[in-house]
Amino acid sequence: MAAPPRPESLALLERLLAALEAKGIVTAAEIAERQAITDRASPKIGARMVARAWTDPAYRALLLADGTAAAEAMGVSMAGAPPLGVLENTPTRHHLVVCTLCSCYPRAVLGYPPGWYKSFAYRARAVREPRAVLAEWGTHLPEGVEVRVVDSTADYRWMVLPMRPEGTEGWDEARLAAIVTRDALVGVAVPKAG
Amino acid sequence: MSEAPRFAPGSAVRVKDDWPERRGPCHIRTPHYIRGRVGRVVRPLGAFPNPEDLAFARPAPRRTLYHVLFDQPPIWQEGRPGDTILVEVFEHWLEPAGGGA
Numbered sequence: 078m079a080a081p082p083r084p085e086s087l088a089l090l091e092r093l094l095a096a097l098e099a100k101g102i103v104t105a106a107e108i109a110e111r112q113a114i115t116d117r118a119s120p121k122i123g124a125r126m127v128a129r130a131w132t133d134p135a136y137r138a139l140l141l142a143d144g145t146a147a148a149e150a151m152g153v154s155m156a157g158a159p160p161l162g163v164l165e166n167t168p169t170r171h172h173l174v175v176c177t178l179c180s181c182y183p184r185a186v187l188g189y190p191p192g193w194y195k196s197f198a199y200r201a202r203a204v205r206e207p208r209a210v211l212a213e214w215g216t217h218l219p220e221g222v223e224v225r226v227v228d229s230t231a232d233y234r235w236m237v238l239p240m241r242p243e244g245t246e247g248w249d250e251a252r253l254a255a256i257v258t259r260d261a262l263v264g265v266a267v268p269k270a271g
Numbered sequence: 272m273s274e275a276p277r278f279a280p281g282s283a284v285r286v287k288d289d290w291p292e293r294r295g296p297c298h299i300r301t302p303h304y305i306r307g308r309v310g311r312v313v314r315p316l317g318a319f320p321n322p323e324d325l326a327f328a329r330p331a332p333r334r335t336l337y338h339v340l341f342d343q344p345p346i347w348q349e350g351r352p353g354d355t356i357l358v359e360v361f362e363h364w365l366e367p368a369g370g371g372a
Contacts (some may be wrong), residue, residue, distance in 0.1 A: 160317070177302050204304070204356060206349040224343075224354040231300045231336055231359035232319040 114154055119188040120259035122153055123236055126186065127262070128253035131241040140238060141165055148186050158185040162233045164225075166267075171222050172237045173211065173264035175203035176229040183234035187262055194263065204228055214265040227264075237264040244270030276315040276335045276362070283368040284339060285309050286360060291323075298326030301364045304346055305339075305356075309368045313338040316359065335362040 082090075097103045126147060130137035140147040144161030155161065161183055164172040176182065177200050182190035193199050202210050207224045211217070218224065227235050239261045245253060260266035278284055288307030291297040300322050316338055320331035339360045343350025 162316075177304075178300060204302075205347045207343075207354065208351060209349075224351070225340075226343075226354075226356045228302060228356060228358045230302060231322065231361065233316055233336075233359060 111157070115184060115189070118153075118185055120257075120262055121254070122148070122151065122188075123183070123186040123259075123262045124254040124257035125250070126151055126236075127238055127257045128250040130238055131245075131253055132250055137238075144186075144236065153185060155185055159232055159234045161186065162235050163238050164227055164235055164264075165238045166240050166264075168240070169222055170225055171211075171218050171264065171267075172225050172227055172235075173203060173207050174227045174229060174235045174237060175200055177201070177204050178228075178230055181229040181234060183236045185234070186236060187259060191259065211265060214260065216266050236262050239264075239268050242268050242270045276337070278312045278315070278337060278362070278365060278367075280312055280314050282312045283309060284312055284337075284365040285368040286339075287364050287366060289364075296327075298323055301360060302358065305341060305358055305360070308341055308346060310339040310341040310358075310360075312365075313340050313357065319361075321361065321363075336360070337362065337365065339365070 094105075094108065098105060126140060129151070130140045130147075136147065136150070139150065140163050144163040145155045145158070147163070148155050148161055159181075164174070166172055176194075180190055180195040182194060184190070199210070204226050207226050208218075211224070229235050239257065241253070242256070245256070256268045256270065258266060258268070261268045286301065286305045286308055290306070291299055314337070316336045318333040318335050321334045322331075324331035337360055339358055341356045341358065342352075343354035343356060344352055346356060
């Protein structure tokens with residue numbers, strides 16, 4: 078985990094916030110609201126979206142066509158957030174998301190990125206040898222499945238729509254959402270029924 | 272600068288083999304490993320203020336952003352044939368590569 082912020086960093090932050098307020102660029106209330114939105118966001122949001130897509134074809138179509146609208150349809154505020162794109166895994170294609178340039182991540186629906194997502198090792202290796210990276214997560218794809226690495230380089234943020242695993246027939250949305258992990262939404266893992 | 276997209280889905284495009292970081296301070300969103308490489312436009316993603324200007328607080332004209340698909344080999348020899356890399360690339364980094372797809 079990250080070290081706690083240094084006192085001089087906090088003092089600098091205080092002065093920056095005061096300057097932004099004094100210039101009328103943001104208000105304290107806006108900053109508090111944004112912090113609350115960021116703190117509320119977690120992979121549970123993305124998991125609920127996936128579970129609904131698995132059970133509701135119309136929602137699935139919306140999710141793939143317009144991730145931002147699909148998030149808002151679940152009550153997530155996307156105001157000010159980058160547009161969300163959703164990548165559909167199929168029996169012949171598996172998506173893996175990385176940001177080689179920095180740490181772009183769909184925070185609105187997955188929350189804060191994990192440390193490994195921001196690491197030099199993941200950023201360098203995911204794009205270069207994705208199958209070796211997947212294997213280290215215990216993710217072994219069947220023969221005939223293409224790996225498509227999605228390098229999140231600019232204004233969009235990307236989330237994976239995993240395939241619904243066998244053995245989940247008849248499950249309700251809550252039970253389905255419980256097996257959709259953050260790692261599956263980034264693409265390093267796949268959901269399992271057991 | 273926010274006219275209709277120049278490249279249609281399926282167009283073959285070459286990423287400019289340009290290295291602004293060698294000329295001075297810059298902020299670019301085009302990864303090094305695709306420069307000079309040929310890919311295929313999947314679709315335009317919309318127009319966004321040019322981050323190369325935004326980063327320096329300059330007026331930032333909107334530029335069309337594309338999803339461009341590249342084959343793993345030859346970009347990375349560690350990749351398996353048939354695997355791909357999908358990257359967001361701004362229009363001013365792309366030129367026609369001929370051929371189509």
